[in-house]
Amino acid sequence: TIMNPFEYNANPGRVVFGSGSINKLPAEVQRLGLKSPLLLSTPQQTSHLDDLAKVLENGNIKPAGKYSNATMHTPSHITEEAMAYLKENAADCVVSIGGGSTTGLGKAISVRTGLPHISIPTTYAGSEMTPILGETQDGRKTTRSDPKILPGTVIYDVDLTMTLPAALSATSGVNAIAHAVESLYASNTNPIIRMFALEGTSSLAKSLPTIVNDPHNKDARSQAQYGAWLCGITLGSSAMALHHKLCHTLGGSFNLPHAETHTIVLPHALSYNAPAIPSQMADLASALPESNGDAIHGLNVLLEKLKVKRALSDFGMKEEDIDKATDIAMSAQYPNPRKLEKEKIRELIRRCWAGEPAK
Ligand code: NAD
Numbered sequence: 001t002i003m004n005p006f007e008y009n010a011n012p013g014r015v016v017f018g019s020g021s022i023n024k025l026p027a028e029v030q031r032l033g034l035k036s037p038l039l040l041s042t043p044q045q046t047s048h049l050d051d052l053a054k055v056l057e058n059g060n061i062k063p064a065g066k067y068s069n070a071t072m073h074t075p076s077h078i079t080e081e082a083m084a085y086l087k088e089n090a091a092d093c094v095v096s097i098g099g100g101s102t103t104g105l106g107k108a109i110s111v112r113t114g115l116p117h118i119s120i121p122t123t124y125a126g127s128e129m130t131p132i133l134g135e136t137q138d139g140r141k142t143t144r145s146d147p148k149i150l151p152g153t154v155i156y157d158v159d160l161t162m163t164l165p166a167a168l169s170a171t172s173g174v175n176a177i178a179h180a181v182e183s184l185y186a187s188n189t190n191p192i193i194r195m196f197a198l199e200g201t202s203s204l205a206k207s208l209p210t211i212v213n214d215p216h217n218k219d220a221r222s223q224a225q226y227g228a229w230l231c232g233i234t235l236g237s238s239a240m241a242l243h244h245k246l247c248h249t250l251g252g253s254f255n256l257p258h259a260e261t262h263t264i265v266l267p268h269a270l271s272y273n274a275p276a277i278p279s280q281m282a283d284l285a286s287a288l289p290e291s292n293g294d295a296i297h298g299l300n301v302l303l304e305k306l307k308v309k310r311a312l313s314d315f316g317m318k319e320e321d322i323d324k325a326t327d328i329a330m331s332a333q334y335p336n337p338r339k340l341e342k343e344k345i346r347e348l349i350r351r352c353w354a355g356e357p358a359k
Pocket of ligand 1: 044
């Protein structure tokens with residue numbers, strides 16, 4: 001059959017991948033003609049910041065400073081505080097080390113100042129591969145996309161992921177798979193992105209169960225990080241659909257944790273869309289071990305092995321929130337392969353809340 005027409009744009013960005021690649025940071029800073037990086041992390045990852053400072057000093061680069069107050073959902077008062085610190089210390093670039101929260105702060109500073117951003121991701125969330133930034137002000141989250149938001153250089157060093165706790169590794173990995181899944185049926189999908197999506201999903205689905213049982217398994221960690229990179233590319237290149245809309249709705253309105261919410265919602269959102277996307281379901285099944293040709297079954301098997309929580313009620317969502325979540329999910333819809341029917345969406349959200357398996 002003739003191929004569907006498509007458009008493909010590669011996001012520009014340099015990737016340095018491999019165990020020990022953090023030691024290449026000084027060379028990367030020099031390559032850009034810079035000398036005074038501001039280092040960014042969350043309060044939980046200050047030891048990673050100290051490691052970075054040592055690596056830079058070994059390469060004769062003196063960091064302009066360390067700012068370790070990065071916070072989930074990129075609150076603008078934190079960005080302003082970091083910007084003031086950056087100006088005081090005359091930094092000429094930012095280096096972020098951490099998960100999506102820290103990458104978000106690096107993006108927020110970089111897009112405001114025009115300074116280069118080197119991102120060193122330590123989870124599987126994939127933000128480093130996207131030109132997207134979500135920020136909160138007075139409790140309201142707004143998201144924008146701008147090519148200037150994409151970090152110029154990304155260093156993937158598996159060694160930095162070894163301390164990611166098993167539970168967060170599992171949910172962060174499924175968060176990555178969710179990006180790939182939605183890119184398969186995105187309104188602007190194309191064969192290149194689908195190739196990344198299937199390879200990324202397969203790498204993560206194979207490695208995550210090993211990581212959960214043996215968090216120090218470096219081979220599995222490396223395979224998961226490779227998968228997360230590919231899944232991040234798919235997120236940065238595709239229009240997301242029902243699954244991401246539901247997760248944004250639920251996370252933003254009921255303050256539910258990011259990766260855990262993605263993990264609970266994914267099989268349900270996929271099951272809703274399944275009748276509209278038979279060929280994508282077959283492709284996805286081929287990337288999931290033990291799926292027996294059924295992608296939903298394959299996902300359920302994976303989530304079972306990862307020992308993750310399956311109910312939004314486990315994270316404090318209340319039964320009376322189901323109707324409110326349904327209304328928000330039905331408003332300002334993202335393009336989706338299957339039309340949204342309110343009663344069916346309500347039932348989907350109810351099943352996520354109750355933790356009933358997707359069918
Ligand atoms: P996170 O960045 O909030 O990290 C969770 C916690 O784990 C933090 O305390 C962090 O310091 C810690 N941590 C991270 N890596 C660690 C490691 N290797 N060892 C020990 N501790 C570690 O979590 P996340 O899931 O990576 O990111 C979620 C946030 O990123 C959300 O706000 C989400 O909206 C955003 N996000 C944005 C995009 C985008 O494209 N803009 C994509 C994905 C996620």
